[in-house]
Amino acid sequence: MSNEHPTRPEDFDLYALGAFDGDEKVAFETHLASCASCQSKLGEAQGRIAALALSAPSVLPAPGVKERLMRQVAATSPRASGAWVQPEVERAEGVLARWWGLLLPVASAFALATLLLWLHNDQLERRIAELRGTVNEQQSKLVQARELADLMSARDTVVVSLAVQKNQPEGTARVIYNSRRGLLVYNGHLPPVAADKSYQLWLVPASGAPISAGVFNPVTDDTNSIVAKVPPGTAAKAFAVTLEPAGGKPAPTGPMILVGPVS
Amino acid sequence: MTGETGTELRASDATLIARLVERDESALAALYDRYAGMLSSVLNRILRDTQAAEEILQDIFYQLWRTAAQFDPARGSLPGWLLVIARNRAISRLRRHNPASGEELLENTVVLPTNLESTIAQRQLIGKVKGALDSLPKEQRAAIELAYFEGLTHSEIAARTGDPLGTVKTRLRSALETLKRNFKP
Numbered sequence: 001m002s003n004e005h006p007t008r009p010e011d012f013d014l015y016a017l018g019a020f021d022g023d024e025k026v027a028f029e030t031h032l033a034s035c036a037s038c039q040s041k042l043g044e045a046q047g048r049i050a051a052l053a054l055s056a057p058s059v060l061p062a063p064g065v066k067e068r069l070m071r072q073v074a075a076t077s078p079r080a081s082g083a084w085v086q087p088e089v090e091r092a093e094g095v096l097a098r099w100w101g102l103l104l105p106v107a108s109a110f111a112l113a114t115l116l117l118w119l120h121n122d123q124l125e126r127r128i129a130e131l132r133g134t135v136n137e138q139q140s141k142l143v144q145a146r147e148l149a150d151l152m153s154a155r156d157t158v159v160v161s162l163a164v165q166k167n168q169p170e171g172t173a174r175v176i177y178n179s180r181r182g183l184l185v186y187n188g189h190l191p192p193v194a195a196d197k198s199y200q201l202w203l204v205p206a207s208g209a210p211i212s213a214g215v216f217n218p219v220t221d222d223t224n225s226i227v228a229k230v231p232p233g234t235a236a237k238a239f240a241v242t243l244e245p246a247g248g249k250p251a252p253t254g255p256m257i258l259v260g261p262v263s
Numbered sequence: 264m265t266g267e268t269g270t271e272l273r274a275s276d277a278t279l280i281a282r283l284v285e286r287d288e289s290a291l292a293a294l295y296d297r298y299a300g301m302l303s304s305v306l307n308r309i310l311r312d313t314q315a316a317e318e319i320l321q322d323i324f325y326q327l328w329r330t331a332a333q334f335d336p337a338r339g340s341l342p343g344w345l346l347v348i349a350r351n352r353a354i355s356r357l358r359r360h361n362p363a364s365g366e367e368l369l370e371n372t373v374v375l376p377t378n379l380e381s382t383i384a385q386r387q388l389i390g391k392v393k394g395a396l397d398s399l400p401k402e403q404r405a406a407i408e409l410a411y412f413e414g415l416t417h418s419e420i421a422a423r424t425g426d427p428l429g430t431v432k433t434r435l436r437s438a439l440e441t442l443k444r445n446f447k448p
Contacts, residue, residue, distance in 0.1 A: 013439040017407075018354075021416035043339060043372035048446050050346040051376055052411045053301070054389045055396050056308035060300050065317045069295065069324050073288055195413070198311045217311040226313060246412075247308035 012038070012045035057247045059215060062229050068140050075136045076129065144227065148185060151178050160239050162188065162260035173258050175239045177203075182232035184213060187225045190241070190257065192218045199241050199257065200248045201226060206235040213239075215248035236262045276341040276380055283331035291328050298342050299324070301385065302349045309353035309412050319352045343373030354414035376446040395445035403438035406431060 014020055015028050032038050151157055162173040173188025186201050193199065198217045202210040211234065214226040241258040274282075274293065282290035299320060306316035323345060327334070334341065379385050396404055409415045409423060417435070421428040 008436070010436050010439045010443070013443065014435060017410045017435070017439070018414055019410050019417050019420075019435055021418055024417075039372065043374045046347055046373040047340065047343045047375040048443060049411065050343045050350070050373055051388060051392050051446060052396075052407070052442075053305035053308075053346045053350060054385070054392045056304040056412075058300065059304045059307040059313075059316075061303040061317055061320055062313075065321050066292070066295055066299065069321045070288065070292060072321070072325055073291060073328050214313045215307055215311060216313060228313075246311055247304070 012041050013049060016042060016045040016049040057249055059248055064229055072136050075132055147183060151176060151183050154178050156180055158262055160260040160262050162239060162241065162258035164258055165256050168257045171258055173241065175260065177236055179234055179236060180232060182230045182234060185227050190218060193243065196246050198244055198246050198248055200244045202240045202242065202252055203230055203234065203236050204238040204240060206237045210252055212248060238262055277336035280331055280334055280336055283328065291324065295324050298345055302345055306349055306353050309357060315356055323348055339372045340375040342379040343375040347373050358414065395442050399438050399441060403434045406434045407438045410435065
């Protein structure tokens with residue numbers, strides 16, 4: 001295939017799907033590297049294959065993800081980081097210009113010193129950028145830890161034990177919930193399920209339809225923890241875990257594995 | 264999607280990308296509102312782990328923020344590029360390995376069958392994709408889903424299902440031909 005175009009049109013879709021392996025994959029990639037026409041056809045195939053993603057059940061991200069993203073961006077934007085670095089450079093350049101007019105050898109020495117300082121500053125800036133990323137990550141974890149500490153200490157927080165239902169696999173779980181904050185923590189033990197299934201945690205409100213609070217499938221062990229946000233002020237009647245098709249469903253459809261009423 | 268203001272709703276992806284290059288954080292927020300739900304769904308479907316899906320989701324949009332200047336909207340579709348990146352990252356996490364250089368999509372040349380900038384267009388394509396998958400014979404659909412959502416190759420699908428390799432190849436080719444016909448505008 002390396003010197004000829006792929007003979008079958010669906011080869012592009014198969015490659016985009018990731019179905020090729022071994023010699024087939026090597027031959028396709030070798031040809032692709034030097035053929036603009038086939039690269040263009042691959043772009044269209046990648047679009048068709050990417051559209052398969054839209055068959056996944058709808059799962060909206062928790063609001064906290066966007067908040068963390070925007071905090072991360074704000075911490076690393078030029079407006080945040082450039083304000084104190086740039087004036088130092090400008091001041092160094094101003095000093096250099098004045099010395100240059102007075103004495104050339106001294107000016108040369110300053111120029112060299114400035115260059116060395118600039119290089120050092122550049123290294124420091126890169127190090128600061130790295131540290132800022134680490135700090136930002138730690139801040140996110142700290143915010144989450146504070147939220148959890150507040151949740152645990154709040155007087156209106158309730159702890160709900162979920163019990164396994166009849167004829168269902170062994171399991172236990174606990175939900176810590178604060179309706180005022182709209183925050184809950186789930187911690188439980190359930191056995192892994194088949195690849196085409198997922199467990200789904202539900203908040204059953206005092207009125208209205210159950211609200212999804214997360215989808216999970218134990219892979220390496222039987223412990224799972226979820227921290228989830230739900231609309232603040234939602235009065236919970238119970239919490240439940242159901243078995244659903246992989247990726248979860250907008251409303252519960254499968255058997256109820258665990259249930260715990262809010263007393 | 265619901266978080267976009269009226270002005271941001273009307274802004275095209277190309278306009279928002281240009282504003283990202285100018286370090287406009289509201290443009291990133293608008294693109295997040297437009298596409299985060301779509302990406303979250305596929306990440307959760309592949310990983311079945313809400314926390315891992317959210318980590319990758321945040322990471323993808325942060326990458327978009329950092330590398331927006333390299334994205335050329337004239338060459339390919341932003342949601343197409345985001346979906347390919349999301350799938351690659353999720354499959355790599357599922358298989359517990361870092362993507363090799365060739366597996367990470369660097370070029371934004373993905374051309375989606377339709378423009379997904381509006382919620383209505385997204386819903387229409389979702390309906391079209393689900394309808395096309397529903398029209399496939401059960402074995403063909405299973406083979407497509409094993410390849411797309413679990414990242415399995417021909418040989419790996421054959422090993423997983425116990426079907427002959429030739430049968431798996433035929434099923435995938437037939438399914439892709441059907442999907443291609445259905446995705447035509």
